[in-house]
Amino acid sequence: MPERSVSTRLADRTTLRLGGPAAGLVRAASADEIVAAVDALDAAGTPLLVLGGGSNLVVADEGFAGTVVALGAPDHDAVTVADDADRDGVEVTVAAGVWWDDLVARAGAEGWVGVEALSGIPGTVGATPIQNVGAYGQDVAQRVRRVRVWDRRLRGVRTFAGDECAFGYRTSRFKRDRYDAVGGRHVVLDVTFGLARGDLSAPVAYAELARTLGVEVGERAPLADVREAVLGLRRGKGMVLDADDHDTWSAGSFFTNPVIDPGLVPDGAPAYPQPDGSVKTSAAWLIDRAGFAKGYPGDGPVTLSTKHTLALTNRGGASTADLLALAREIRDGVADRFGIVLENEPVTVGCAL
Ligand code: EPU
DSSP, X not given: OOOEEOOEEGGGGSTTOOOXXXXXXXXXXXXXXXXXXXXXXXXXXXXXXXXXXXXXXXXXXXXXXXXXXXXXXXSSOSEEEEEEGGGTEEEEEEETTSBHHHHHHHHHHHTEESOGGGTTOOSBGGGTTTTTOEETTEEGGGTEEEEEEEETTTTXXXXXXXXXXXXXXXXXXXXXXXXXXXXXXXXXXXXXXXXEESSXXXXXXXXXXXXXXXXXXXXXXXXXXXXXXXHHHHHHTTOSOOTTOGGGSSOSOSBOOOEEOGGGSOTTOOEEEOTTSOEEEOHHHHHHHTTOOTTTTSSSSEEEOSSOTTOEEEXXXXXXXXXXXXXXXXXXXXXXHHSOOOOBOSEEESOOO
């Protein structure tokens, strides 16, 4: 049976270092432990929060009046590897609680291609399909072959193929299908990625990364170089966790990039055409141009990162109420200036913007 322990402060388990206590906590690592914990709590009608790396989570100061299911990497079969002879690659099946960047580092060392641009992203593997984690021209949707979940409604294990996951920009069926206000219907147990083999990366698809590597967009570069370049870019934006650097006490990008009608994009704003005719613009740019520069408002317990306007950061001693107040000020300021309403990317628990 999963180990049970006393109530716990969520501030100690989120990268923002914010959030009050949970009423209970259960640790679960293997798929069997996750299923046992979730099903027992559901049977008892106890609200639950599945917690991976806590890197995309805003928890109310009041905490969570339910039980946290805290994921960890299992001792056995955390990562299993199978040849994919048809495509000259590998299928790598990874337990939900494995730290994402450990997988990416291993992929680099093994010569598995396709996730190198996703280096340095905090959080666990199980979280990646939920919000279709992406950066620097890659997202996990491009590589997910299967996601095995516990379906809390049907009370059974199900497997979704990649094309059944309804992936979109920072979304999926796992994010949309709700069980209750806090929890998703599906709890990810493991994810199978299809990766190519080689020493060179997938074609570089992000201009800033290509420039850093000294290649053209669409060219390949050594896997190790891509990992180093991405880590360097992320560090420069305060997006690699560092306990000593308050710019990294964040939930990464606090808002998603708005996907809007081309006619609504402000003059001069970045515009990335989407397949359906809409355009993705830059939330960071909108925030900046609405008068919220890096580091805004200068002092106080919560400010924008001094390295990137899209991250809200805890300078130490902040509360979630402080964070939400700044988030609302920015959302409202951008709406007043540009008529575009930003949406928060992190999941909120017990609070809302
Ligand atoms: N910009 C500003 N001010 C800033 C920073 C950026 O005006 O302080 C403008 C610039 O014009 C820049 C543009 O914003 O060209 C885009 O910035 P960046 O390349 O850093 O990317 P982003 O759109 O802000 C997205 C993801 C990140 C991901 C990067 C790199 C979202 C919500 N965010 O950020 O993902 O690392 O691209 O691919 O899609 C995350 O989701 O938590 C995350 C960090």
